[in-house]
Amino acid sequence: xxxxxxxxxxxxxxxxxxxxxxxxxxxxxxEFRAVVIMVDIEGMDYxxxxxxxxxxxxxxxxxxxxxxxxxxxxxxxxxxxLPPAFRLENTRSA
Numbered sequence: 001x002x003x004x005x006x007x008x009x010x011x012x013x014x015x016x017x018x019x020x021x022x023x024x025x026x027x028x029x030x031e032f033r034a035v036v037i038m039v040d041i042e043g044m045d046y047x048x049x050x051x052x053x054x055x056x057x058x059x060x061x062x063x064x065x066x067x068x069x070x071x072x073x074x075x076x077x078x079x080x081x082l083p084p085a086f087r088l089e090n091t092r093s094a
Contacts, residue, residue: 024074032067
């Protein structure tokens with residue numbers, strides 16, 4: 001009977017990616033990290049985060065956008081670990 005579990009290589013890559021995500025999250029300033037965790041990890045909507053942090057909705061949206069850009073830039077050095085759907089090519093024209 002074949003083992004349907006992840007290969008040792010897959011397990012190692014997942015662990016490396018998890019560590020990279022943690023490292024990049026820790027590099028964010030607290031105001032950005034909190035929003036990323038609340039929206040992208042805990043699944044809260046913008047209004048819930050706005051209420052919880054006592055900040056305007058626009059502030060939450062802009063912090064999340066900036067935090068995601070910082071995360072993307074940080075994770076760029078771990079590009080090969082990212083699932084293909086997250087490996088967006090830079091499509092901006094020069």
